[in-house]
Amino acid sequence: xxxxxSSGCGDAYxxxxxxxxxxxxxxxxxxxxxxxxxxxxxxxxxxVFAFAESGxxxxxxxxxxxxxxxxxxxxxxxxxxxxAANGAGSWxxxxxxxxxxxxxxxxxxxxxxxxxxxATGFSFGGAMSLALACTRADVFRGVAFFSGxxxxxxxxxxxxxxxxxxxxxxxxxxxxxxxxxSGRVKQAEFAALNGCTAEPNATTFPAAGQPHTCTEYxxxxxxxxxKYCVFDGPHGWEPKDxxxxxxxxxxxxxKFITQF
Numbered sequence: 001x002x003x004x005x006s007s008g009c010g011d012a013y014x015x016x017x018x019x020x021x022x023x024x025x026x027x028x029x030x031x032x033x034x035x036x037x038x039x040x041x042x043x044x045x046x047x048v049f050a051f052a053e054s055g056x057x058x059x060x061x062x063x064x065x066x067x068x069x070x071x072x073x074x075x076x077x078x079x080x081x082x083x084a085a086n087g088a089g090s091w092x093x094x095x096x097x098x099x100x101x102x103x104x105x106x107x108x109x110x111x112x113x114x115x116x117x118x119a120t121g122f123s124f125g126g127a128m129s130l131a132l133a134c135t136r137a138d139v140f141r142g143v144a145f146f147s148g149x150x151x152x153x154x155x156x157x158x159x160x161x162x163x164x165x166x167x168x169x170x171x172x173x174x175x176x177x178x179x180x181x182s183g184r185v186k187q188a189e190f191a192a193l194n195g196c197t198a199e200p201n202a203t204t205f206p207a208a209g210q211p212h213t214c215t216e217y218x219x220x221x222x223x224x225x226x227k228y229c230v231f232d233g234p235h236g237w238e239p240k241d242x243x244x245x246x247x248x249x250x251x252x253x254x255k256f257i258t259q260f
Contacts, residue, residue, distance in 0.1 A: 004114040005044045006107035012041060015109045019059070022105060024098050030083040031102055032062040035110065036075050044113035046077040047106065048257070049099060049132075051125030052089035053237075058082060067120055067146070067237060068250035069257075078110060091128045093154050096135050099128075103139070118257050119143045122237035126167070127151035130186060137161035141260055144253035146237035147173050149183040162194045162224040166256040168212075168249050171205040172234040187228045195221035199228075206232045211241035212248060227256055 017035055021028050036045070050066040052058060058081035065071045066079040082102055084090050099119075106112060117140050119129040126148020133143045134155035142164030150156070167187050174182070184203045191199070196217035206213055212231035220226050229252055231239045238247035 006110065006112040006114055008041075008107060008109045009044060009111035010041055013039070013109045015106070022102060024101050025094065027085070029085070029098060030058060030087075032058045032081040032083075033106075034062065034066070034070060034079040036078070038075050041111050044111050046116040046257075047112050047118070048077055048079050049117075049119045050079060050081045051091065051119065051121030051128035052081065052084065053121070053123035053125050054089045056089045057087050061125070067122060068247075069120065069254050072251070072254045073258075078106070078112065080106065089124050091124055091131070091152050093131070093152050095128060095152070096131055096154060099132060099136070116141050116260055120145050120253065121148060122146040123148065123235065124151055126183070130155060130183070133163050133165060133190065134159060137163035142166070142257065144256050146249060146253075147183065147235050149174070150186060155186065159189055159193045162221055163190070164223065164225050164256070164260070165190045165194065166227045166229075166253055168229040168231070168237075168239075168252070169203075170235050170239065171230070171232045187226075191217050191220075191226045191228075194224040194226045195219065196226050202228045203230065205230045208232050209242055212239065214252065225256070225259070227252075
């Protein structure tokens with residue numbers, strides 16, 4: 001995927017930081033935007049979509065610094081958190097088209113590097129990231145999400161387009177049924193699609209009291225790295241290794257995103 005700049009490059013942007021409205025499907029939807037204070041309209045920026053978990057709003061995602069990733073880069077990345085239709089993180093297949101609409105608006109107003117668009121999310125928000133990996137791999141450079149599965153039903157058909165793929169999974173996450181909604185199943189399917197060598201031990205979870213482990217798949221096709229991190233513990237997006245005060249997950253995801 002080559003570098004390409006959006007049509008908004010070179011112009012002063014009119015969208016506001018914070019809450020913005022967009023008409024979609026005959027209704028007003030919202031998204032929370034964060035453009036760096038040092039924004040330069042001549043410079044193309046990385047864009048990260050962040051999706052809330054069930055029961056949480058876009059504002060909640062923003063208040064958690066877009067799942068901590070925004071604390072790792074305040075100068076070269078634009079963050080956006082769409083709101084689910086009910087404002088409570090319950091996503092559906094139609095929200096793929098909502099994402100399209102928001103992206104179209106952002107690209108027309110802001111200077112975005114169209115070769116560096118990513119999605120992240122936790123739980124149901126991870127499901128939205130997975131939906132985009134399944135349906136919009138020609139638009140999104142990669143996904144890096146936490147404890148997600150195919151909860152939107154967007155990934156039931158055969159996968160056809162490779163995409164850079166990072167996911168973390170808790171031992172306490174549901175592994176199905178029904179299959180193949182499990183995040184554990186989907187990561188293996190994407191690894192195969194990405195041309196990676198199979199790693200049967202990728203879903204071997206650490207024993208209680210042991211630190212997380214990450215599998216970096218080998219032999220993947222150019223531009224489609226695949227990484228899967230597992231940990232012992234409950235469903236969550238910021239797990240900590242024993243004896244550690246900070247979670248490893250956001251930094252692993254950010255390292256994955258920023259290799260591009």
